[in-house]
Amino acid sequence: MGDWRPKIEFVEGFIHQRIVQALEADIAAGVLAPDTRLPTHRRLAETLGVGVGAVTRAYAEAEVRGLLTARVGRGSFVARPPERLAGPAEGAINLGLNLPPSAMAESRLSDTLARLRRRGDLMDHLDYGGPAGFESHRRAGAAWLGVTAGWPDLDWRRLVCCGGAQQAIAVSLGACIRPGQPLIVEEATFTGVKALAAHMDYRLIGARLDHEGLTPEGLDQAAASSGARAVYIQPLQNPTGRIMSLERRNSIIEVARRRGLTIVEDDLYSAYARDVDPTPLARLAPDLVFYVNGLSKSLTPGLRVGYCLPPIGGDWAAGAQDALRAIAFGPPGIGGLVAVQWIEDGTAEDILAAHLAELTARTSLVLGALGSAVERPANTAATHFWLPMSELEAERVAARAQREGVLVTPPQAPQTTGSREHGLRVCLGGPPNRLVFEEGLRRLTRALDDAPERTFGGV
Numbered sequence: 422m423g424d425w426r427p428k429i430e431f432v433e434g435f436i437h438q439r440i441v442q443a444l445e446a447d448i449a450a451g452v453l454a455p456d457t458r459l460p461t462h463r464r465l466a467e468t469l470g471v472g473v474g475a476v477t478r479a480y481a482e483a484e485v486r487g488l489l490t491a492r493v494g495r496g497s498f499v500a501r502p503p504e505r506l507a508g509p510a511e512g513a514i515n516l517g518l519n520l521p522p523s524a525m526a527e528s529r530l531s532d533t534l535a536r537l538r539r540r541g542d543l544m545d546h547l548d549y550g551g552p553a554g555f556e557s558h559r560r561a562g563a564a565w566l567g568v569t570a571g572w573p574d575l576d577w578r579r580l581v582c583c584g585g586a587q588q589a590i591a592v593s594l595g596a597c598i599r600p601g602q603p604l605i606v607e608e609a610t611f612t613g614v615k616a617l618a619a620h621m622d623y624r625l626i627g628a629r630l631d632h633e634g635l636t637p638e639g640l641d642q643a644a645a646s647s648g649a650r651a652v653y654i655q656p657l658q659n660p661t662g663r664i665m666s667l668e669r670r671n672s673i674i675e676v677a678r679r680r681g682l683t684i685v686e687d688d689l690y691s692a693y694a695r696d697v698d699p700t701p702l703a704r705l706a707p708d709l710v711f712y713v714n715g716l717s718k719s720l721t722p723g724l725r726v727g728y729c730l731p732p733i734g735g736d737w738a739a740g741a742q743d744a745l746r747a748i749a750f751g752p753p754g755i756g757g758l759v760a761v762q763w764i765e766d767g768t769a770e771d772i773l774a775a776h777l778a779e780l781t782a783r784t785s786l787v788l789g790a791l792g793s794a795v796e797r798p799a800n801t802a803a804t805h806f807w808l809p810m811s812e813l814e815a816e817r818v819a820a821r822a823q824r825e826g827v828l829v830t831p832p833q834a835p836q837t838t839g840s841r842e843h844g845l846r847v848c849l850g851g852p853p854n855r856l857v858f859e860e861g862l863r864r865l866t867r868a869l870d871d872a873p874e875r876t877f878g879g880v
Contacts, residue, residue: 550582565764
């Protein structure tokens with residue numbers, strides 16, 4: 422039925438949301454059967470007398486919610502009901518990768534590429550962009566961090582553009598420590614920094630965590646015992662999802678000053694913690710902190726756009742640019758231009774708003790399904806959850822989950838030597854839509870306690 426005509430009430434509110442509501446209502450009422458073909462974006466826009474962009478956004482949101490599926494070259498179709506989702510033998514559901522939902526970014530890319538053709542600076546991006554990146558990239562990056570990281574007065578001239586946040590971490594560490602030297606990290610930490618440490622021969626020193634992340638006492642002890650001169654910190658902690666309070670951030674800075682530590686702050690998840698009003702460590706101590714952020718979690722990982730903000734003073738900025746030149750010769754070009762276009766025309770805010778809405782819904786589903794088994798996050802749109810348990814039980818649950826057809830982050834992946842922080846990380850954004858995500862939760866629930874399937878109505 423390519424001639425579906427939704428009944429839209431043109432009242433206050435966004436038109437794309439009303440299209441999604443009409444689609445959901447017609448599916449529930451049986452007006453639209455599974456596998457029914459829906460009108461093209463342009464045809465439905467003409468039928469309703471609205472812009473094509475509104476229909477594009479509606480279809481993207483509907484896909485994330487599991488109401489429709491998009492098939493390349495064929496069109497959009499009403500999704501099949503949950504009971505017909507693939508079983509364990511037909512493919513595992515991945516709750517182990519920390520990704521944003523992909524549908525919204527995918528839906529906007531074609532239009533963005535068409536807009537790039539009309540940019541006067543397009544061909545400039547076939548050349549190198551300078552030691553810290555193109556000026557337009559740095560200005561757009563600073564504007565984006567002003568919105569998503571609580572930093573409205575960020576000076577774009579301090580920003581160094583990188584090929585993703587992982588590269589920004591490598592640049593920051595390359596500017597402040599050398600191979601063979603110790604690096605303090607949280608006792609359970611980001612797997613990417615563990616991989617980087619193994620490659621660069623940094624000696625990782627685990628510091629204790631509590632309900633707010635890295636503890637001042639743990640940092641002090643690690644610095645005293647190791648002689649380290651750098652610490653890698655995640656204010657929104659990965660894998661646990663714990664968030665530092667302002668008081669804790671100031672305490673960490675005080676210890677770092679006393680111990681002569683340079684801080685590398687990985688603030689990649691800041692866009693999902695705006696409701697708890699975080700203040701970057703780098704804003705509190707601009708002379709002490711390398712600040713890292715990027716677009717892989719807030720928009721999409723494929724752009725490979727990251728940002729490094731060296732500390733003020735000394736030779737930190739030159740050191741970061743030297744490290745970037747050694748690692749990649751220069752910042753990204755075309756991917757960075759896509760990011761600039763999205764930030765300048767508001768597409769980035771639209772994509773992030775859709776991600777926030779979807780992850781808020783998925784957060785509610787996790788809390789309703791797993792209850793006290795997970796740590797309740799301080800933010801409403803969590804990207805990942807932590808299920809604390811013993812090391813042995815974590816291995817057993819991960820193995821049972823895999824047999825059920827659902828993958829979680831391997832328990833050993835974030836651990837450092839001597840860690841006392843054990844458990845499983847469950848990521849929310851990887852499954853392509855909400856129906857698949859709910860099925861993944863059902864399978865994980867069975868792996869946790871072999872209980873009957875629960876109702877997924879949120880909390």
